[in-house]
Structures are given as C-alpha cells and as structure tokens.
Amino acid sequence: MSTTLSMTLPAVPGAPAGAPVGRDVPRVLSIAGSDPSGGAGIQADLKSIAAHGGYGMAVITALTAQNTRGVQAVHVPPVAFLAQQLDAVSDDISIDAVKIGMLGDEAVIRTVRGWLEKVRPAVVVLDPVMVATSGDRLLKESAEAALRELLPLAHLITPNLPELAMLVGAEPAESWDAALDQGKQLAKTTGATVLVKGGHLAGTDCPDALVNASGLLAQDVVEVRGNRIATRNSHGTGCSLSSAMATVQARVGDWEASLRTVKPWLAGALENSGELEVGHGNGPVHHFHHLRPALHEGGFAARLWDEAQQDLDDIYALDFIRSLASGELEEKDFAYYLAQDALYLNGYSRVLARASALAPSEAEQLFWAGSAQQCLEVESELHRSWLSTRPAQSGLGPVTKAYVDHLTAASASGSYAVLAAAVLPCFWLYAEVGEKLHARFVAAGEPDGHAYASWLRTYADEAFAAATRRAISIVDAAGRNASAQERAAMLTAFKQSCRLEVAFFDAPRLHS
Numbered sequence: 001m002s003t004t005l006s007m008t009l010p011a012v013p014g015a016p017a018g019a020p021v022g023r024d025v026p027r028v029l030s031i032a033g034s035d036p037s038g039g040a041g042i043q044a045d046l047k048s049i050a051a052h053g054g055y056g057m058a059v060i061t062a063l064t065a066q067n068t069r070g071v072q073a074v075h076v077p078p079v080a081f082l083a084q085q086l087d088a089v090s091d092d093i094s095i096d097a098v099k100i101g102m103l104g105d106e107a108v109i110r111t112v113r114g115w116l117e118k119v120r121p122a123v124v125v126l127d128p129v130m131v132a133t134s135g136d137r138l139l140k141e142s143a144e145a146a147l148r149e150l151l152p153l154a155h156l157i158t159p160n161l162p163e164l165a166m167l168v169g170a171e172p173a174e175s176w177d178a179a180l181d182q183g184k185q186l187a188k189t190t191g192a193t194v195l196v197k198g199g200h201l202a203g204t205d206c207p208d209a210l211v212n213a214s215g216l217l218a219q220d221v222v223e224v225r226g227n228r229i230a231t232r233n234s235h236g237t238g239c240s241l242s243s244a245m246a247t248v249q250a251r252v253g254d255w256e257a258s259l260r261t262v263k264p265w266l267a268g269a270l271e272n273s274g275e276l277e278v279g280h281g282n283g284p285v286h287h288f289h290h291l292r293p294a295l296h297e298g299g300f301a302a303r304l305w306d307e308a309q310q311d312l313d314d315i316y317a318l319d320f321i322r323s324l325a326s327g328e329l330e331e332k333d334f335a336y337y338l339a340q341d342a343l344y345l346n347g348y349s350r351v352l353a354r355a356s357a358l359a360p361s362e363a364e365q366l367f368w369a370g371s372a373q374q375c376l377e378v379e380s381e382l383h384r385s386w387l388s389t390r391p392a393q394s395g396l397g398p399v400t401k402a403y404v405d406h407l408t409a410a411s412a413s414g415s416y417a418v419l420a421a422a423v424l425p426c427f428w429l430y431a432e433v434g435e436k437l438h439a440r441f442v443a444a445g446e447p448d449g450h451a452y453a454s455w456l457r458t459y460a461d462e463a464f465a466a467a468t469r470r471a472i473s474i475v476d477a478a479g480r481n482a483s484a485q486e487r488a489a490m491l492t493a494f495k496q497s498c499r500l501e502v503a504f505f506d507a508p509r510l511h512s
C-alpha cells in the first residue's frame, strides 16, 4: 500500500533560500520523564519523532506513575545515572536535535545543563514542563529558578501560557496579545526563539506563534493560526509538539517551516484522538493518524457500507418508498420519478464512460463501458414502456441536476478511485432497495391490483446485482490501494452520492 510514513515532507513555503538542509532521518534525543500510559513524556516524544520520520532516542529524567486522569507519583532516579545515560548516547551517536521535557528537580537540571554545555547539540528545543494537564506538579517549585537559568541554552522554548507567565514573573495572559508580549519578553531575556502556544486560551481559534526579535525569523512574530478542536484528548500535546518541532527543524533548518508542518499534523492528531479510546480522562492524541493499517479484502467496502447505513434508513423512511411498496403512491409522483430517472441515467452513462476511460485495466474498462451501455438501454426502455404513456414531465429537476453535477465533478477530479466511489451508491443502494422492496412484495403474496406490481417484479434484477458486486469489488480494491488522502476523498464522494440517492427518492414529493 502507498500509505507509508510521510518521510518526504512537503516543500514548505517561506523556507529561506539556501537554508541548511539536514539529515533525511534526523537522530533526535528526548530528555524527559516517562508517562507509562503512553500519551505524554518520552513515550509521546518517541511517537512524535517517528511520525515525522526521525530516529528517536530517550534519556529518562524521571519516572511518573500517571494515566489519563492524572499523576499519582513521581520518582527521580539518582542523577549520576542520568549523566551515565546522557554520556552513553552522546559518546557514540551524533545527535541532530534534542528535546528537553520534564526535569523534576534542580539536581536534574544541573546535570542536563552540564551535558548540554559539553555536547552543544545543533538543535535544542526546551519544553519547560512544570504542571501536567491534570494540574499535578512535574517540577519542584524550588527548581524554577534553575530552570529559568537553563533557558538560554535552548534554541526554541515552548511554554504553555501558565508556564510562560511564570517564566517572565507575571500573571497568566488572558488575551493572545498579552501572551505575545510575554513571549517577546522571554525571547529577549533568553536570546532563544519562543513558541507561544494558544492551547490554554478560550475561543474558537487556537493560534501558535514564533517570537524572536533578533532577526532570526522572517518577522519578530510569526503567527500560525489554527482552529480549536473540540476534544478533551489533549494529554501530551505540548510534548508531541516540541519533539515534532525538534525533528522537523533538524531536517529543514527553519523554525517557521517546521511549525507550518507540525501544526496541521497536531490538529489531525487531536481530531483523530477519539479513535484510540485510551483511558477515561484526558486521552492522548493520535500521533499516527496519517497512517492507516492495511485493509483486508472487503475492508474498504465494509467501511463504505457502514457509512451508507443512515442513508438507507432514511430511504426506507421516505413517503415515496413506503407508498411505492404499498401501491398507494400517487401516479404523478411515480411519473416524475421515472422521467427524472431517465434523465439521470443519461448523465450517469456519460460518467461511467469516463470511468471506463480512466480504468487501470482492460477488465475494468470493459465493465464500466458495459455499464454505460446498459444505462442507455435502460433509459430507452423506460421511455418505451413507461414514459410513452405518461404525460410529459418538466425538464431536469433540481436533485437530478445536483446528482449529475456531483458525478461530473468527480469525473473531472482525475482520480479513478474517487470517481468509482462516487458512482457506486447508484449501483449499491439501488440494488439493496430494489431487492428489499421486491422481497416484501413477494412476501405479501404479490397482491392483485397493486399499482406498481410490474415495476416491483422487475426491480430486483440478478444481472444488476452481479454488476453491483463487481462495482463494489473494484471500489474496494481502489480504496485499499489509495493513499489516506485519496481514501478520504473517496469516502466524501461516496457519502455525497448516498445523500443524493436519498434526495432523489424524495424529489417527487417536493418537485412533481
């Protein structure tokens, strides 16, 4: 499958010409605390580094006993052993970037400081972890002064708003402008670039900004806006952000470009966090939301079918379908439906011909071409046997037009997979509804005098059911081979067609 790690990061606008380009797979060291529940600390850092194509390493400063509900205990091992871990890594491995997280106490800070002064890594991102999302302290109060003194050894500092306030000796900012002012102050006193984070603000926006007035950035303040995502799964966002920034910076050498890469990724990680179902409190983010596990045969079709269930329920609940089944449907509504169906089939046939033109194999080309021909034959049969005896209907109705327009747009997308997904509901939902209505009619003993008996008898057609199975299997294979992005587009196109199938059956009520 083609959904591999996004190792090739997009060329990012704003990257200065001639900016240093680092290693393809940067070696990134996290010096941080352990979160055994996997959402924050070194566990989050290693996932975040890997998600950005880095090689992750971890030196543990402290062990925490915590989960998504909070921190139960903290254990700081002897600092002599911390120093041994740090030296073990740097004696052997060239480190491209370091991310520093939870430090715990003053002795740890002193040890890390000594190591940084000796090794001088090219990229140092410092997340001044003091208090967890749960409100639990992760840095002894007595160590705050030592942490402040460590800041000038970092290139990027990533405090949240309460941490930023504490580091500049002020009250937490309540507005974005006030936060940026504090960021400027911290950048000035430390000489580092400050990443001011909007996570703790109220409102629908969630901006971040890089602040540095010494000419290192394109402007003194580079803001990257973002929408606030409604989720309580924000455990470890700060850890994930800082380690991702260290990784991308080691590759592209530009803080702004790094933030523009990392922020949308983090938004995706927050948006998809619900999928993980980890814990009962503030859950972790989905670091690998951009990767999808390989789907087994039928797996993508099953996902589409799940998506279609609500639309099927909606179809069965429509007056049109209920009264078609009972025979009570008004003749004018049936005539409108048939006339629109003939118009629709003409457009649909053209779109199927386009699928044939884009098909990757002769077998699929033939299938779509055959289906396109079949459509035209059904259209002319509709005219011959049903429409010739019914009063002329007005032209293309609004739903018919919307549906054909949607399919035409899908055929212009250039993606065979998206087009195949868009045309599928017309096979699948129609075949499903046809089979069910036919079965109900037969179960009712094919009542005499049913106004639509002959229609229902031909509605469930085995040749059409076979074509539907083939269309499903083509879309399933296309979906399994597609990138995550293309799959999402397939799902959107499919879903839209399902909605239009519902609307199409409801159109006679509204427009006949």
Ligand SMILES: Nc1ncnc2c1ncn2[C@@H]1O[C@H](COP(=O)(O)OP(=O)(O)OP(=O)(O)O)[C@@H](O)[C@H]1O
Residues within 6 Å of the ligand: 040, 131, 132, 133, 159, 160, 161, 197, 198, 199, 200, 206, 207, 208, 226, 227, 228, 229, 230, 231, 234, 235, 236, 237, 238, 239, 240, 241, 263, 266, 267, 270
């Ligand atoms: N609800 C949200 N929607 C979108 N982005 C968010 C949301 N919450 C936080 N972020 C982003 O997550 C990153 C971390 O921000 P935040 O201010 O929450 O850091 P933090 O408090 O250090 O995180 P942590 O929860 O790990 O302690 C920032 O890029 C911020 O914009």
Ligand SMILES: Cc1ncc(CO)c(N)n1
Residues within 6 Å of the ligand: 032, 033, 034, 035, 040, 041, 042, 064, 101, 102, 129, 131, 132, 133, 138, 235, 236, 237, 238, 239
């Ligand atoms: C180990 C560790 N580091 C950082 C944080 C901050 O989110 C946390 N909760 N746990």
